[in-house]
Amino acid sequence: MANDKIYGMHFSKVFPLLIAKAERKGRTKEEVYEITEWLTGYNGDSIDNALASEMTYGEFFTNAPSLNPDRRLIKGAICGIKVEEIEEPLMQEIRYLDKLVDELAKGKPLEKIKRQKCL
Secondary structure (H helix, E strand, O other): OHHHHHHHOEHHHHHHHHHHHHHHOOOOHHHHHHHHHHHHOOOHHHHHHHHHOOOEHHHHHHOOOOOOHHHHHOOOEEOOEEHHHOOOHHHHHHHHHHHHHHHHHOOOOHHHHOOOOOO
16 A cells, blocks of 8 residues: 555656755756666656656656666665565666665766666
8 A cells, every 4th residue: 555655646746856865965966867767768858747747656667668677787775675675566666766866875976876787
């Protein structure tokens, strides 16, 4: 039931909180957009459109144009829960973004946040 509440929240209410978290730690809105684009396949204009719409947070991830396959390389805890162990697929996608914003706020360089498999 708690997940349904998160999924039903408006994207326009949640995303600005992620930006504010990053900005409090000296990072920028543009960097939050960049990691969101990397994770979801949305571009800046489509993120802005989602912010201006009634889209829910769950819909934002469900309708993502191209979830990055390298997102599975994201490891670590968010709110005391390891993201790689979250069983609910939609909640895992949401927590991936939370984890990336946390890493950004902690000063991790963008090129390390945007994981890539070694070739």
